[in-house]
Amino acid sequence: MSKVESKAASSAGAPPQPGPHTEAADDDAQVGARLSAVRERMAGHDINVYLVPSADEHQNEYLPAHKQRRQAISGFTGSAGDVAVTPIEAHLFVDSRYHVQADLEVDPALIRVHKFGQAGEQELTEWLTAHEAEHGPLQVGYDPFLMSVRTVERLAGALQAEGSRLVPVTGNLVDAVWAERPAGPSRPIYALPDALTGEPVADKLARVRSAMAEAGADALVLTKLDEVAWLTNLRGGDVPYNPVFEAYLIVEPQRAICFTDDPLPQGVPGALEGQVAFAPYDALPDAMRGLVAGGRTVWLDPAGTTQGLQLLAQDARLVSRSPNPVVAMKAVKNPVEITVSRDAHLKAGAAKVRSFSQLAARLREGQRVSEADYADLLYEEYAREEGFSELSFTTIAAFGANGAIVHYGTPDARQELQPGEMLLVDSGVQILGATTDDTRTIAIGAPDAHQRERFTSVLRGHIRLALQIFPEGTTGQMLDALARSPLWNEGLDYGHGTGHGVGAYLNVHEGPQSISSRGTVPLEPGMIVSNEPGYYRTGWGGIRLENLYVVEEALGLPSHPGGKRWLRFSPLTAIPFDRTLVDWPRLTREEFQWLRDYHAWVEEQLAPRLDEPHRLWLHEACATPPAP
């Protein structure tokens, strides 16, 4: 899933397809009542603006239902968009991905939507400056546990009048008035065996403590849910698509404490005895104050630190290195994680091949198949695989022109797949200790020359990057243009990064590596990255071709003149590219060879996992014309 579009996909707090997380949308009456109740409380706090951001206490991509406060106070379900409530108005600020969706979801009688990016429309900071100019000094209340330190600095910069200030308000005002608030964490935490994680908690803690000693830190505070899950080898079910649980973790030289209210089956604390102790979620502030009172040096990663945590630690000696040591450790997968991931990708690949094979059969038989039908079919095939847990994000099944909509999230039951256009399928699963993510674009019926031309350009970009060997020290920023090169030469481009990191049975978007203009981190052996160039044209459709690869050392080459190791991308994803969309003569010899070898590998890996009809479909899908 492309990094820009991920935010869009996460907009579906209520994915209407088979899956474990569904909930009802809030209606306008509820929103109106909550806005009134918040305003009453604002008066009690002497504030004339109250901010409700999208993010929660853990600054993660996906939020549990009971933390979706911005949705509760506005009705807007998009992943990004902040609300500002004043005594008589309410404002929602959304970027271009959500201009249409916000209008559909928000009652204009209650909330004014600011579509920034459009002429004359303001961002939140601009609105604050303008509102202050009009109304005089502002007392802007906010929940400090929902805002990063950086965001608070940015907002403070928008307030310029003498007497204006940001007021951290204790206790979230939306929570206080949210009568229908979903229940909090209720799914039990479970432990992953070392056979899936490849590294016992004791060893992970030892590595983290060694990094802490080097940085001179007495305590490391982790707030991101995937970091807590990785370090404790625990998983949960509090958030859709990510098997994480709501928790903070404090690591000290002699102990580690996990703050969570999730149910803990007896075996879990037992397995971690002597390594990790447990405490209630709300005990974190006192623990932070204890560290400060004890004169400890506290390590807070600026990227994961909210203003609330910063305030709790304000009298402590601080280590503020970015990022914290878990980020780099988690990004480099160990041999066990890679083995588990390879197997999971073959399962996900087999399921996707079966879904394509069955789709072809249904269309051949003249059945009506909608986007939603296909997404259901795919879900069923995924669910057949042993170890399947859930999707790793809302499946994007976008037909025809829908493929060009950057934030196309919910497969449409009314959108029928018909010959002459393409279907873009971007999906992934959480399965047996691993996370998958892949995108294929397939022709429905016989493709035309233009579709084949564009598809081939995107595929050439994918292959150029996939076959690239590079020396260690190379960053994603330096590789991004390889995937864009054939497109750029035709005056084409895509508005998202080429690749992102992926977790091991964790988040489908994981840092610090990135193959994009922002990818300043060198790629290292063991890192998993996506390779997903694309092409989109409004009204016509979209193409995206995504595999996951694991970076590994390339052996058997001459020594690098600078003594560096050579690295390469080893494929995890095993799914054929739609050969009917490939304009084979346009491939260079190197590109042709890569595609031929890749298809041969896909067939070899998947055939033993498939029944006869699907195996035949695969064999045909993997066929390659003779070399040019």
Place this chain on the structure above:
Amino acid sequence: MSKVESKAASSAGAPPQPGPHTEAADDDAQVGARLSAVRERMAGHDINVYLVPSADEHQNEYLPAHKQRRQAISGFTGSAGDVAVTPIEAHLFVDSRYHVQADLEVDPALIRVHKFGQAGEQELTEWLTAHEAEHGPLQVGYDPFLMSVRTVERLAGALQAEGSRLVPVTGNLVDAVWAERPAGPSRPIYALPDALTGEPVADKLARVRSAMAEAGADALVLTKLDEVAWLTNLRGGDVPYNPVFEAYLIVEPQRAICFTDDPLPQGVPGALEGQVAFAPYDALPDAMRGLVAGGRTVWLDPAGTTQGLQLLAQDARLVSRSPNPVVAMKAVKNPVEITVSRDAHLKAGAAKVRSFSQLAARLREGQRVSEADYADLLYEEYAREEGFSELSFTTIAAFGANGAIVHYGTPDARQELQPGEMLLVDSGVQILGATTDDTRTIAIGAPDAHQRERFTSVLRGHIRLALQIFPEGTTGQMLDALARSPLWNEGLDYGHGTGHGVGAYLNVHEGPQSISSRGTVPLEPGMIVSNEPGYYRTGWGGIRLENLYVVEEALGLPSHPGGKRWLRFSPLTAIPFDRTLVDWPRLTREEFQWLRDYHAWVEEQLAPRLDEPHRLWLHEACATPPAP
């Protein structure tokens, strides 16, 4: 000329080939006497270490002879290497490029050479720390006008003992004892007509003053010689290879003052009357003090500011934006500069073609030709071109294994060109308002398969970058891997950047753009950059293929989805690549087409400029086999 190697090439303060700048090396007796005299003066200043860096007051790549103090005090002629003098010892610190050269040039009885990079060897800062540990607090004297602010900070960090300190010493101690010091500036300054620069001084000053007003600066102090030359449209002859003159420039809203001791022909001040006034070089400190006393806000570019200037401005209100506005203005060439440059490149290309044609004739006739003979021949052909002023750097004419020596500088009169190996020729000229720089590697005799294989890989890298279209905003960092891609896939790489900026009748290395891992500046239309991938193997030889290109808008393409303009590289250099070294079937169709089109363009451009025998040679050199 590759950026790493440039430093090496500049080592020849005394290029032994035809050219305007030659001088005798200092002998050991002179060095010994100067060291003794410096030590006497150190005692008078109460210092127990005196530092003599490579750089001069203007921090430029090439130094005039009378500023080559590090050479005068050590005998070492390399471009990089600092000296530390103590009351009883002297130390020279050189990196791996100069380990051999330093041993050859330095008398070990006088100076200990520290070859850092080798096990157990120290850099200057490490030595300072160790020396302090051994001898107690150090008083480290230095000339603050020779050290950048950043260097002084780095050195200060190396001194850790209570009582140790860096002591800025007024008056350079080497100058004071350098009896044989060459005379200072003596070559007259001259003005370039607008027909060559494309922009009158008044317009340039207006643009600079507008940037100053925006930054809130009352005065801009320029120290880099090429910046002063660009802004005043003046040139001089104080430095080898760069047509610049020793000067500072202060720009204020109502006046600009150029501080220089160079002879000023009557016409020069006349041409700039009302725009630029002149003052003696030594009047700068008083002028700086005047700005400070007058309460002016002074703009100092940290990259060009020495500690001495910083001290003069220490009580001023400072604007320290990096870089100063001239850097970006100078980098983007105007249409006149580009037209002048295109013509100069055709002249330089015609000269190089004649040199290759004559070299082939001489070898065919069985004549003995050395590296130096070829360099002389090339110089003669360059000198025939109208407007020729001088080389833009020491010609690198490296035969066989010499091609692998990264800092190969001086063509060897004893090194004969013989069949079976390759000749790498990296050269350029200052000609009629423009600066050129190109590299060709040619086979002497019939090349073998291995030479052709490596040459073709380097050429493919060159072509991949040369044909790449890219959206505005793309940095050199993002393009660098395109040129390395074919090499990397064979386990090969080169230890220098892929491309650097080039001045307009100024320095052959010019910022801020760079196609390398450090290239964080977006490429813009009008920027000139080199494209020079290479391959080097010790004992075997080297290959480098370098053209200059000007960035220009690419028209006739689809709109970029982000609304950006499309850019491309338009070739300036017109010289065929040695077709006998091209393994044609290995080129992709795109690469083949580019090379065919480029050779056709070269022949079309150069043929009218050549006599019959050279035109025939060119015709054969530009022939292309039928398309694959």
